[in-house]
Amino acid sequence: MHRTGALYGQFKTLEQQKDTATLGMWIFLVTEVMFFGGIMLAYTINRHTYFHAFAMGSNTLSLGLGGFNTVVLLASSFTMAMAVWSSQTSRKSLITLFLSLTILLGFVFFGVKYVEYAQKFHHHLVPGKSFDIFYCVNSPTKCEDIDAADMAKEKEELEVAAKADPDLNAHAQLYYSAYFGMTGLHALHMVIGAGLLFWLLKESVAGKFNAEWNNPVDIVGLYWHFVDIVWIYLFPLLYLIDRHK
């Protein structure tokens, strides 16, 4: 393909080239909106139908870890936006710095997610044969990471919920399927995003991005911010269903 500087042959100007790339990325992001939208819709219907089980499941998540991850992901969106600004203003070493920070924050998110998932395996809260929402209440010695006050509260909530919903365990399993499905797909998007960020990092170290050519930084930025938006919705939907009890 014929290329003059940063301008590919099929475009008249750099602006046209940039607008075309941005438009294409947005069309892709709209398909992603429909993808996550459909999943959240299914979640909403189940949540309304089995409210007690979903509220109970939500309260067994760690608000501290979820909230911390929300802050981490928002911060990574900020560093990504700054990487885009650095490339638009040709600050080459800053591009590398901000891309590295974005990757770092992404990995902090993965680390926290690992701790959360491990906890759920430990507490028998992973959908499947051994799923048991009553596990920690019935065998508290095996869940020593939950302190006594939280355990007492959980026991009380479980008793109320089990009265309201006789099939609580099955429906709580549905909540946890939604939890792992939605956070898992979100994490998969982040893994893809992190892969793209590593590629950008390599290119930026080679000094390829400047005010004229920064489309890849901009486009990956759009993707990263979209993944952040998905989490902006997942956090209240999954962690904050029924916290006020």
Added chain:
Amino acid sequence: MSENEHTEHIVSPGMYLTIILTLLALTGITVFAAFIDLGRFNIVVALLIATVKATLVVLIFMHAKYAPERTKLVIIAGIFWLALLLFMTLSDYASRVDYRGVRYPMTQIISHTIEDRG
């Protein structure tokens, strides 16, 4: 042609900083609001705050505010299609009566949920 003369708008770091601080403050507010008993409006408040946050990210971090009209049209069309999906499916579930003449459980369980929670 005017679109060819369109020059790239560069958002300043100060603006990005303002937005990230607002997003963090809104995250605090959404957690705080979740601990207040608003009955069925807890979810409404949570989704409202999330939508404000998402709008800020789209407009500023994703530069939609400074994008050409046709890009804005794609974004708005996407939101419109999502609204169609949510509205039509949920209104179907909320009003459905099955072949036995029984209402879909959603409405029944919603009503007893609200009674339980006073």
